Amino acid sequence: MGFCFNADDCIGCSAxxxxxxxxxxxxxxxxxxxxxxxxxxxxLSVSCNHCDNPECFRVCPxxxxxxRRDGIVxxxxxxxxxxxxxxxxxxxxxxxxDPESHKVSKCQMCYPRQDTGHLPACVEACxxxxxxxxxxxxxxxxxxxxxxPGFPDISITSPSIVFFGQKTRKRYxxxxxxxxx
Amino acid sequence: MERSACIPEIATELTRxxxxxxxxxxxxxxxxxGKAVILTNSHNQLISSALKDPYHTIGSIMAIQxxxxxxxxxxxxxxxxxxxxxxxxWGTVVxxxxxxxxxxxxxxxxxxxMEVQTQTLMSLASLLIASKLQMKLEIRQEKLKFKEPxxxxxxxxxxxxxxxxxxxxxxxxxxxxxxxxxxxxxxxDFNHYATDKxxxxxxxxxxxxxVVERQWEPITMKRGNQVSLILTAKKEDQMSLKDxxxxxxxxxxxxxxxxxxxxxxxxxxxxxxxxxxxxFRSFQEAKVALEIGELLDIQVPYFEELGLERILYKxxxxxxxxxxxxxxxxxxxxxxxxxxxxxxxxxxxxxxxxDMVSTSQALFLHKNTLRYRLKKIEEILGYKLDDxxxxxxxxxxxxxxxxxxI
Ligand code: SF4
Ligand code: SF4
Numbered sequence: 001m002g003f004c005f006n007a008d009d010c011i012g013c014s015a016x017x018x019x020x021x022x023x024x025x026x027x028x029x030x031x032x033x034x035x036x037x038x039x040x041x042x043x044l045s046v047s048c049n050h051c052d053n054p055e056c057f058r059v060c061p062x063x064x065x066x067x068r069r070d071g072i073v074x075x076x077x078x079x080x081x082x083x084x085x086x087x088x089x090x091x092x093x094x095x096x097x098d099p100e101s102h103k104v105s106k107c108q109m110c111y112p113r114q115d116t117g118h119l120p121a122c123v124e125a126c127x128x129x130x131x132x133x134x135x136x137x138x139x140x141x142x143x144x145x146x147x148x149p150g151f152p153d154i155s156i157t158s159p160s161i162v163f164f165g166q167k168t169r170k171r172y173x174x175x176x177x178x179x180x181x
Numbered sequence: 182m183e184r185s186a187c188i189p190e191i192a193t194e195l196t197r198x199x200x201x202x203x204x205x206x207x208x209x210x211x212x213x214x215g216k217a218v219i220l221t222n223s224h225n226q227l228i229s230s231a232l233k234d235p236y237h238t239i240g241s242i243m244a245i246q247x248x249x250x251x252x253x254x255x256x257x258x259x260x261x262x263x264x265x266x267x268x269x270x271w272g273t274v275v276x277x278x279x280x281x282x283x284x285x286x287x288x289x290x291x292x293x294x295m296e297v298q299t300q301t302l303m304s305l306a307s308l309l310i311a312s313k314l315q316m317k318l319e320i321r322q323e324k325l326k327f328k329e330p331x332x333x334x335x336x337x338x339x340x341x342x343x344x345x346x347x348x349x350x351x352x353x354x355x356x357x358x359x360x361x362x363x364x365x366x367x368x369x370d371f372n373h374y375a376t377d378k379x380x381x382x383x384x385x386x387x388x389x390x391x392v393v394e395r396q397w398e399p400i401t402m403k404r405g406n407q408v409s410l411i412l413t414a415k416k417e418d419q420m421s422l423k424d425x426x427x428x429x430x431x432x433x434x435x436x437x438x439x440x441x442x443x444x445x446x447x448x449x450x451x452x453x454x455x456x457x458x459x460x461f462r463s464f465q466e467a468k469v470a471l472e473i474g475e476l477l478d479i480q481v482p483y484f485e486e487l488g489l490e491r492i493l494y495k496x497x498x499x500x501x502x503x504x505x506x507x508x509x510x511x512x513x514x515x516x517x518x519x520x521x522x523x524x525x526x527x528x529x530x531x532x533x534x535x536d537m538v539s540t541s542q543a544l545f546l547h548k549n550t551l552r553y554r555l556k557k558i559e560e561i562l563g564y565k566l567d568d569x570x571x572x573x574x575x576x577x578x579x580x581x582x583x584x585x586x587i
Contacts, residue, residue: 052405057338058465063458067337069330091495155494156469 001071001109002136002160003123005045007148008167009130010035012043019125020047023110030096032107033122038150042166045131046151047107047122048073048094049159056086056095056106064104071136071160072109080104091152092159136160191302199309206313207231210287210306214299216270219261219286220310221245228283228314240264245272245284251295256303261288271295275307277315285310321352328353332402336363336409338461346457355398357457360414360422362450364430365467366437369445369475371406380444384408384437391433395425409464414453422453423483430481447475450483476584493581501581508562508578515561523558530555531579535572 012035020026020033033047050073057065057073064079065086075086075095082102086095095106110120118124123133144162147154151163191213198209203220211218211231218231221242230239241264248258251271261268270288274281285307287299331349333339340346350357366384371377385408389399392410400411412429414422430448437446449471451463466484473490474482493501509524516524526544530551533539541551555566564571 053465053468055465055469058462058469063338063341063461066339068339069333153495153498156472 001114002050002134002139002162003047004132004134004139004144004162004164006130006132006164007042007044008164009128010043010045011128011130012037013127015125015127016045016122016131019121020107023113023121024108026096026105027098027100030098030105032094032096032105036150042148042150044148044150045122046092046094048090048109049092049157049161050107050109051157051159053156053158055089055091055157059085059089061085068111070114072111072114074108074111075104075106077101077103077105091154091157134162136162191298192305195302195305195309199313203310203313204229204231206306206309210285210302214287214302216287216289216293216299217268219268219270219288220275220283221286222283223281225284237265239266253300256295256300258292259286261286266290269293271299271303273303273307275311275314277311280315282311282314282318329402332400332411335457335460336402336411336464338458341458343456343458350457353398353400355400355411356413357460359416360453360455361411361457361460361463362422362426362453363460363463363467364410364412364426364448364450365407365464365471366410366430366433366446366448367407367471369447377406380441381406381408383440384433384446387436387440388433391429391436395429397429407468409467411460426450427481434480447471448481449474450481452483452485473584477580478583489577490580490584493577494584505578505581508574511563512558512561523554523561526551526554527558527575528579530566531572531576535566 014035017031017033017035021031024032026032033045035043035045038044050067050071052071054065054067054073056075057067060080061083062079062081064076065073066076067073080103082097082104084095084097084104086104087093087097095104097104110118110122113120119133123131126132139162141164143164145165146162148163148165194213195206195209198206207218207220207229208231211233217233219239219242220228220230222228225242225245227239227242232239242261243264244262246260246262248260248269250257256271256273259270259272261270268286268288268290269292270286271293272284272286275283275285285303287293287303293299335346340349347357366388368377368380368384371381381403385401385403388408388410389401392399392412397412397415400413402409412422412426420428430450434446434448437444449467449469451466451470454460454463469491470482470484470487473487473494474480476494477490509527512523512527516522526540529544530540533543537548537551540546541548544551546554559566566572566575
């Protein structure tokens with residue numbers, strides 16, 4: 001399973017970010033999903049990408065990470081001692097350190113919801129359907145790309161996310177009461 | 182009359198014992214018969230034994246010879262040579278649904294006489310043992326189905342208990358108690374078409390064949406465009422695991438190259454760990470090594486040998502570009518204006534470990550010509566090439582170039 005993000009459809013409303021925070025009740029200042037404006041017309045919504053080759057995972061001295069058979073990369077907070085090596089290793093800044101609990105947490109792709117047949121909170125909340133959940137093993141669309149400008153380097157980790165880039169848009173201007181192209 | 186009266190008693194006792202494990206059941210047979218009992222599998226390898234002398238154990242069975250057949254053809258007289266003793270006794274087959282699962286022997290230090298009661302006891306015991314062995318076999322076959330998920334869990338760090346891993350691995354006779362490392366092989370430019378999927382199957386076959394030929398257990402996992410292989414150290418092996426890995430990787434790549442000249446296969450090797458709970462690290466390291474190895478044209482890249490390369494690979498591209506410019510920019514400019522090839526000369530010098538003799542040989546240049554050129558290069562660059570820090574900078578800059586970061 002992985003995310004599919006359509007840059008054209010994202011309007012930067014942050015509904016996904018809020019839904020994630022609400023669902024997972026993360027402490028203040030800790031957002032597992034964030035929406036960023038990377039250029040005047042491009043927003044990116046980024047969380048943990050549940051990478052195929054997770055680097056977070058390799059560096060953790062306490063083996064706190066696991067990758068479930070459906071691809072979800074989980075962190076077991078009980079094993080974490082807050083050394084933050086994973087924070088440095090992840091290119092997408094997905095693991096978030098909480099100075100108060102001195103532990104790291106991150107997006108778990110809402111597996112409790114998924115296990116009961118629901119979509120992740122962020123995907124469900126997306127107002128324009130820009131963020132979707134897809135089965136990357138089967139999903140094949142000639143227009144998808146592996147990365148977008150502004151998205152961190154995908155080499156090595158091979159994140160479970162694909163994108164639809166921005167099409168050059170036709171612009172319409174209202175001029176003297178008439179619609180002109 | 183007296184004899185037949187005690188049969189139900191034997192039957193009840195044996196059946197009751199069969200609710201316990203096999204060792205217990207064998208012990209019961211021994212108690213009831215007053216003989217030592219040996220149970221083997223269908224290849225005559227020891228499964229369990231109950232000996233009269235509690236201080237005595239059998240390590241393994243060296244040879245079993247059939248001496249004569251009883252008038253009831255389901256029994257024969259045998260000589261059993263074990264690693265410590267020679268026994269004589271009667272044996273019968275343990276079968277379930279016409280499948281031979283093992284052999285049961287009632288033995289002594291001299292040839293025992295076959296009594297009717299012993300015969301009944303053996304027949305009944307072999308039936309009960311057969312159903313127990315069959316059950317075990319079924320569980321084992323069931324577990325075999327779990328090989329893929331087990332390997333997935335092992336390679337993605339989902340198994341946190343060492344004992345659990347060791348025990349589970351024994352189902353397939355894998356020994357993770359010494360040392361192990363992960364190798365990952367991949368097909369470059371993979372697409373999801375059927376032909377490429379077939380190629381991955383071929384790769385898997387070659388990988389497995391190569392390791393089996395060298396008396397290794399083929400512990401493999403296929404996933405996407407990759408085939409991963411776990412190699413475990415063998416107690417008796419003189420060669421270090423690392424060296425064996427290199428040999429095996431080279432053989433596999435060579436074979437794939439020979440069979441599929443049009444396509445490109447690469448590999449990567451993770452570090453060796455003695456705790457199987459760390460295999461997931463080795464797996465991830467192997468994948469990192471694979472990716473960097475492809476870029477730098479290293480045929481068999483070991484993760485632990487990629488130091489600077491790894492740091493550079495992960496580093497911010499813009500930063501690397503600036504660094505490259507600062508170190509080599511002047512010379513590249515000079516080359517493009519004057520149509521010279523000083524960059525090439527310097528790169529060869531770096532590749533040849535800053536050694537004049539081998540560089541001049543590699544470039545087919547006279548040593549004096551090379552010396553002159555290097556002097557000129559130093560002039561253009563504005564720094565000396567015999568300084569260790571400058572050498573480090575130049576090597577790093579060329580690595581950046583090679584990694585297509587520029
Ligand atoms: S996005 Fe970061 S935290 Fe998530 S799996 Fe990949 S490397 Fe690990
Ligand atoms: S911060 Fe926690 S999860 Fe991250 S590497 Fe350290 S111990 Fe592991």
